[in-house]
Amino acid sequence: MSLDRVQLEIQDRHVLMDNGILQLTISKPEGIVTGIRYDAIDNLLEVLNDETNRGYYDVVWSSLDGIGKTGVFEVIKGTKFEVITESEEQVEVSFSRPWDTSLQGKLVPLNIDKRFIMLRGSSGFYSYAIYKHEGLPEWPAFSLAETRIAFKLRKDKFHYMAVADNRKRYMPLPEDRLPRRGQALAYPEAVLLINPVEPEFKGEVDDKYQYSCENKDLRVHGWICTDPPVGFWQITPSDEFRTGGPLKQNLSSHVGPTCLAMFMSAHYAGDDLVPKFGQGEAWEKVFGPVFIYLNSAMDDDDDDPLSLWEDAKNQMIIEVESWPYNFPASEDFPSSDQRGGVTGRLLVQDRYINDDYIPANGAYVGLAPPGDVGSWQRECKVVTLTWVNWYMSLQGMDQHCGKLAFLIDQLQNFSYLILIPSISIDFLLIILTVYVVGESDYQKDWFFAQVTRRKNDNAYRGTTWQIKFELDNLDQTGTYKLRVAIASATVAELQVRVNDPKEANRALFSSGVIGKDNAVARHGIHGLYWLFNVEVEGSLLKQGENTIYLTQARGNTPWQNLMYDYIRFEGPPASTSNTPN
Numbered sequence: 001m002s003l004d005r006v007q008l009e010i011q012d013r014h015v016l017m018d019n020g021i022l023q024l025t026i027s028k029p030e031g032i033v034t035g036i037r038y039d040a041i042d043n044l045l046e047v048l049n050d051e052t053n054r055g056y057y058d059v060v061w062s063s064l065d066g067i068g069k070t071g072v073f074e075v076i077k078g079t080k081f082e083v084i085t086e087s088e089e090q091v092e093v094s095f096s097r098p099w100d101t102s103l104q105g106k107l108v109p110l111n112i113d114k115r116f117i118m119l120r121g122s123s124g125f126y127s128y129a130i131y132k133h134e135g136l137p138e139w140p141a142f143s144l145a146e147t148r149i150a151f152k153l154r155k156d157k158f159h160y161m162a163v164a165d166n167r168k169r170y171m172p173l174p175e176d177r178l179p180r181r182g183q184a185l186a187y188p189e190a191v192l193l194i195n196p197v198e199p200e201f202k203g204e205v206d207d208k209y210q211y212s213c214e215n216k217d218l219r220v221h222g223w224i225c226t227d228p229p230v231g232f233w234q235i236t237p238s239d240e241f242r243t244g245g246p247l248k249q250n251l252s253s254h255v256g257p258t259c260l261a262m263f264m265s266a267h268y269a270g271d272d273l274v275p276k277f278g279q280g281e282a283w284e285k286v287f288g289p290v291f292i293y294l295n296s297a298m299d300d301d302d303d304d305p306l307s308l309w310e311d312a313k314n315q316m317i318i319e320v321e322s323w324p325y326n327f328p329a330s331e332d333f334p335s336s337d338q339r340g341g342v343t344g345r346l347l348v349q350d351r352y353i354n355d356d357y358i359p360a361n362g363a364y365v366g367l368a369p370p371g372d373v374g375s376w377q378r379e380c381k382v383v384t385l386t387w388v389n390w391y392m393s394l395q396g397m398d399q400h401c402g403k404l405a406f407l408i409d410q411l412q413n414f415s416y417l418i419l420i421p422s423i424s425i426d427f428l429l430i431i432l433t434v435y436v437v438g439e440s441d442y443q444k445d446w447f448f449a450q451v452t453r454r455k456n457d458n459a460y461r462g463t464t465w466q467i468k469f470e471l472d473n474l475d476q477t478g479t480y481k482l483r484v485a486i487a488s489a490t491v492a493e494l495q496v497r498v499n500d501p502k503e504a505n506r507a508l509f510s511s512g513v514i515g516k517d518n519a520v521a522r523h524g525i526h527g528l529y530w531l532f533n534v535e536v537e538g539s540l541l542k543q544g545e546n547t548i549y550l551t552q553a554r555g556n557t558p559w560q561n562l563m564y565d566y567i568r569f570e571g572p573p574a575s576t577s578n579t580p581n
Helices: 307-321
Strands: 005-010 014-018 024-026 033-038 055-063 072-075 081-087 091-099 113-117 124-133 142-152 160-162 165-172 182-184 191-193 220-226 229-235 257-263 283-296 339-350 354-359 392-395 397-405 415-419 434-436 450-451 463-471 481-493 494-498 514-516 531-535 544-552 560-569
Touching: 005 081, 005 091, 014 091, 014 113, 024 113, 024 124, 033 055, 033 283, 113 339, 142 229, 142 283, 220 257, 220 307, 229 257, 229 307, 257 283, 283 307, 450 463, 450 544, 481 494, 481 544, 494 531, 544 560
Parallel strands: 339 397, 434 463
Antiparallel strands: 005 014, 014 024, 024 033, 055 072, 055 142, 081 091, 091 113, 113 124, 124 283, 142 257, 160 165, 160 220, 182 191, 220 229, 229 283, 339 354, 339 392, 415 560, 450 560, 463 544, 481 514, 481 531, 481 560, 494 544
């Protein structure tokens, strides 16, 4: 019988939450989601899996004391169950797990409280978690590489996956990745499908990283069952609890069928986005709430299961506009009336375009602790705040910024915008390593990723690319600037030489070994950004043709590389040089 209220049933080993639309079953006191009944399907989760491997929070953590475990994967299992809120309108339950010194080296040193919320009339449920590292001397140092919620759906039901409008399709089965049906490739997550269950997938490469997204584009994703037409969607309404801000890339859904809500990860960033906590360092963070949304075809006239994706996107907009939610009961989650606001305008003045201030339309504005240039993208420990165009929420602060102006540097009297690499993951068949300014086309002739090459002895080597350009008027006493913006680096070293092709000679500039992004191997268009400003004395240049040599000097593996964002060469200030043609 259909309910018009939320009902809670507490059993010996399970807790059932039911609002008449769906029924959620959670193990007690572990807090593992073991069942989701919806529409005509008794359980959307994989019934062939053990109950602990259906819907769960997990972490990857390491001890920093030198004697504990490293890289530990742990499914978070509660030891205490508690009803937080129970009414006809809302039920919120808690599954918590305290930490003490008897657990040192065994479990991640955090107090963790997992919450699940069901509302009346809602076609889904919410979940969030509070992580705390107590500021007490006996609490050990550790690092936290990853935490998330994972849902394993029924492989006999969910075959169609949607991550974005241009990334939605029928997917292979998990069996297709096994040795008899799939061939593991050089990167462990990538598998060539050689004998899949469905012949249409033969010859494809399956890799979960093919479906990664930037946080700003990762608001909704999930799976569709076509018989009956049912959708399972994970909706993340805000970036404030995901480390790395809107540009951070995260996993979404992939073959399993698996659906993830990523909160913190080192993917596309490496160790720079792994927070480290000292002995006795106090830390607390709320992850979520995220919304698990379920939908089905509502009438006989709409029998297209793909319409469920459109409906899920509409629901995502509703959730985003409802943020911050007002129903979580934890005092650790600040409600809207406990948050302040920052308002103002962001303007740009660029004399090459217009002398007036120009609104920075489409720019992201965020708040971060003080730090070095670029440190905002590595911030992963303190509360991460929402990034928006013109408005953001900041707990405990109300501030009007007025007009913020960003002035383009006007000291340079000329510049060559040498190239803006094409940001695409479509690989070129021929990589041109000599680029001629004024003749070459950056969209065709410059591959944005400088990768290693394998020689005849099967060893990998670094590579050198050339940029040729003309100087009609040379200021030999002035200082030129080469600005190289790197979109990603993986155990790479950028060396710069000017009119000196001999790699044995000392480079004019070296970045040293940088980056652990793995963005190329994981199909990403960027990792963490780097900007290098190289001073080039005029005495190193020539009237007429000049060549800049860019070397990626590291070549021990096929995965060492640089990915370019843009390259710009600027002349000296007008007061010290003649203006060139």
